[in-house]
Amino acid sequence: MSEVLVLIDAPEGKVTKPSLELLTLARRIGEPSAVVFGSEVPSQLAEYGAEKVYQLDDAVYGEYLVAPKAEALTQLVADKSPAALLVPATTEGKEIGARVALATESGLITDAVDVTVAGDTVTTTQSVFAGNFTVDAKVTQGAPVIAVKPNSTSPEAASAAGTVEAVSFDVTDAGKGAKITSSKPKEASGRPELTEAAIVVSGGRGTGGDFSEVEALADSLGAAVGASRAAVDSGWYPHSFQVGQTGKVVSPQLYVANGISGAIQHRAGMQTSKTIVAVNKDEEAPIFELVDFGVVGDLKTVLPQATEAIVARKG
Amino acid sequence: MTKIVVAVKYVPDATADRTFTSDNTVDREGVDGLLSELDEYAVEQALQVVEAGEGEVTVVTVGPDDAADAVRKALQMGADAGVHVVDDSIAGSDAFATSLVLAKAIEKLEYDLVFFGMASTDAGMGVVPTLVAARLGLPAVTFASEVTVDGDTVKIRRDGDAATQEIEATGKIVVSVTDQTGEARYPSFKGIMAAKKKPIDEWSLADLGVEASEVGQDNAWTAVESYEPRPPRTAGEIVTDEGDGGTKLVEFLASKKFV
Numbered sequence: 408m409s410e411v412l413v414l415i416d417a418p419e420g421k422v423t424k425p426s427l428e429l430l431t432l433a434r435r436i437g438e439p440s441a442v443v444f445g446s447e448v449p450s451q452l453a454e455y456g457a458e459k460v461y462q463l464d465d466a467v468y469g470e471y472l473v474a475p476k477a478e479a480l481t482q483l484v485a486d487k488s489p490a491a492l493l494v495p496a497t498t499e500g501k502e503i504g505a506r507v508a509l510a511t512e513s514g515l516i517t518d519a520v521d522v523t524v525a526g527d528t529v530t531t532t533q534s535v536f537a538g539n540f541t542v543d544a545k546v547t548q549g550a551p552v553i554a555v556k557p558n559s560t561s562p563e564a565a566s567a568a569g570t571v572e573a574v575s576f577d578v579t580d581a582g583k584g585a586k587i588t589s590s591k592p593k594e595a596s597g598r599p600e601l602t603e604a605a606i607v608v609s610g611g612r613g614t615g616g617d618f619s620e621v622e623a624l625a626d627s628l629g630a631a632v633g634a635s636r637a638a639v640d641s642g643w644y645p646h647s648f649q650v651g652q653t654g655k656v657v658s659p660q661l662y663v664a665n666g667i668s669g670a671i672q673h674r675a676g677m678q679t680s681k682t683i684v685a686v687n688k689d690e691e692a693p694i695f696e697l698v699d700f701g702v703v704g705d706l707k708t709v710l711p712q713a714t715e716a717i718v719a720r721k722g
Numbered sequence: 723m724t725k726i727v728v729a730v731k732y733v734p735d736a737t738a739d740r741t742f743t744s745d746n747t748v749d750r751e752g753v754d755g756l757l758s759e760l761d762e763y764a765v766e767q768a769l770q771v772v773e774a775g776e777g778e779v780t781v782v783t784v785g786p787d788d789a790a791d792a793v794r795k796a797l798q799m800g801a802d803a804g805v806h807v808v809d810d811s812i813a814g815s816d817a818f819a820t821s822l823v824l825a826k827a828i829e830k831l832e833y834d835l836v837f838f839g840m841a842s843t844d845a846g847m848g849v850v851p852t853l854v855a856a857r858l859g860l861p862a863v864t865f866a867s868e869v870t871v872d873g874d875t876v877k878i879r880r881d882g883d884a885a886t887q888e889i890e891a892t893g894k895i896v897v898s899v900t901d902q903t904g905e906a907r908y909p910s911f912k913g914i915m916a917a918k919k920k921p922i923d924e925w926s927l928a929d930l931g932v933e934a935s936e937v938g939q940d941n942a943w944t945a946v947e948s949y950e951p952r953p954p955r956t957a958g959e960i961v962t963d964e965g966d967g968g969t970k971l972v973e974f975l976a977s978k979k980f981v
């Protein structure tokens with residue numbers, strides 16, 4: 408069976424859920440080999456199907472932006488001739504994937520939401536034009552490099568050998584052009600990660616700057632909190648929680664939009680959600696075109712009532 | 723004297739009904755186009771750098787005849803000169819071919835820095851900047867939410883998911899900026915008048931030494947097989963809050979097993 412390289416995200420030694428999803432998808436194509444940068448090899452890799460783990464442990468990868476990792480992966484792809492390379496569709500994953508694809512003259516697909524295999528042909532599904540179209544595409548040259556979005560599949564455990572092979576490559580001087588001079592980890596919110604959450608509760612300009620009702624509803628549902636750009640630009644909520652074209656694209660089971668009008672750039676980040684609910688004072692708000700259920704009303708009264716009812720039901 | 727080249731893309735208006743043509747490429751004719759809003763931020767940052775000292779901003783676009791409009795808008799904002807690479811063989815190019823044409827065009831210009839938007843608003847892969855940097859052998863500092871240029875050193879702040887990073891590079895550098903860098907200016911009346919006298923050079927592939935066989939849809943490394951509009955959402959239930967809006971909302975959530 409042919410080898411499939413999977414670039415793993417494992418901050419602080421814990422494999423992210425999207426990376427486990429990549430391992431699961433990789434098994435559709437061939438035998439997954441995980442690629443990890445850093446000193447730790449998490450046991451989850453073998454538990455989720457990695458036959459091999461290529462470990463690249465060198466401080467240089469944390470000292471410079473993207474290029475050293477891309478150089479290393481390019482070498483690895485050249486050495487192993489894998490059937491495909493899967494990377495997380497993060498800013499870093501996409502950049503690394505693009506550089507490896509260029510260097511190995513392989514086609515690149517970004518932001519895939521599904522990967523299917525028939526015979527030797529790998530087909531990807533993407534959601535484009537603010538989620539208004541679904542596109543099937545394939546790579547026509549080289550081994551496909553595919554950047555896959557979170558929630559593309561559910562991670563499935565499958566025990567495998569997980570044989571660790573330490574590999575090292577020299578980094579060229581050209582690869583050391585963009586130096587990381589400081590890195591400050593984001594504070595954890597204690598809530599589920601926005602792009603991975605099953606439920607997202609968002610607030611917009613209609614919150615008037617106070618997100619407490621939105622947060623309380625989110626917590627009663629065990630949800631992540633999101634924000635519109637208007638709320639972020641006003642300084643009411645951090646940019647890393649922005650949903651939309653220039654923020655996160657989420658596709659949860661349930662999305663609750665509160666005080667958000669539903670501009671196309673916001674829709675781009677949420678309209679593939681399975682169930683959509685909105686609370687908005689204005690019955691003409693475009694967000695209501697998308698909803699499965701909508702309440703025309705003031706979020707300042709509707710949300711606390713809903714939160715109370717949920718808490719009561721949970722007893 | 724800082725010479726900055728800004729790569730800008732002409733894209734179909736995101737607020738219009740965007741679609742595809744029969745050859746599965748983006749419909750660039752049925753929908754009005756404009757300078758990608760995300761590239762306005764790159765033009766803005768370049769103008770700010772030049773205004774803080776001395777320099778020149780040249781914008782370059784690769785695209786069909788109408789793409790000159792994107793260059794024109796950037797000139798109205800205050801850029802000094804424009805280049806429009808237009809050639810029938812470029813139609814349907816993928817990110818690799820686009821990055822090749824851009825890299826060749828940039829090499830032909832004098833520059834210290836190259837600015838990009840974070841992603842185009844149509845294809846939106848966000849990879850052209852890093853690919854151009856790789857082709858030119860330059861460092862790439864991408865997805866900047868803040869850019870500071872100090873002599874020949876560029877510092878950026880990058881707000882990632884896991885961490886906020888500060889990044890530094892020296893010499894000729896490729897920079898891509900996000901919409902967090904600050905609002906882009908509107909062209910002033912004076913700017914609009916001045917733009918009429920600014921040059922836009924038109925270059926073909928031959929001017930860049932690029933072969934037709936290196937670009938275009940037939941030579942792309944990926945192909946769109948099919949496309950389908952998202953099924954319309956079935957009309958939802960909308961209630962008006964009469965003191966029980968929250969309760970009704972929870973009843974709906976319960977009916978869907980969310981609570």
Ligand SMILES: Cc1cc2nc3c(=O)[nH]c(=O)nc-3n(C[C@H](O)[C@H](O)[C@H](O)COP(=O)(O)OP(=O)(O)OC[C@H]3O[C@@H](n4cnc5c(N)ncnc54)[C@H](O)[C@@H]3O)c2cc1C
Pocket residue numbers: 610611612613614634635636637638649650651652653654655665666667668669670671672673676686687688689692704705706707759760901
């Ligand atoms: C290039 C570009 C990229 C962009 N990227 C993004 C992006 O990634 N994400 C994003 O969200 N936007 C993005 N935008 C901005 C987008 O166009 C909208 O401006 C933005 O989404 C509006 O946010 P909003 O819905 O919170 O505010 P508004 O449009 O002002 O809507 C506020 C809504 O709240 C309602 N309201 C007010 N008070 C109450 C109340 N008490 N109770 C209930 N409802 C109330 C109002 O009726 C209104 O519908 C982008 C724009 C551009 C040009």
Ligand SMILES: Nc1ncnc2c1ncn2[C@@H]1O[C@H](COP(=O)(O)O)[C@@H](O)[C@H]1O
Pocket residue numbers: 729730731732758760761764782783784785817820824837838839840841842843845846847848849850851
């Ligand atoms: N055809 C083009 N002409 C000029 N610049 C482009 C073109 N395509 C992409 N770019 C630049 O590359 C950035 C990222 O584009 P993309 O990788 O397509 O998302 C854009 O914001 C532009 O700055």
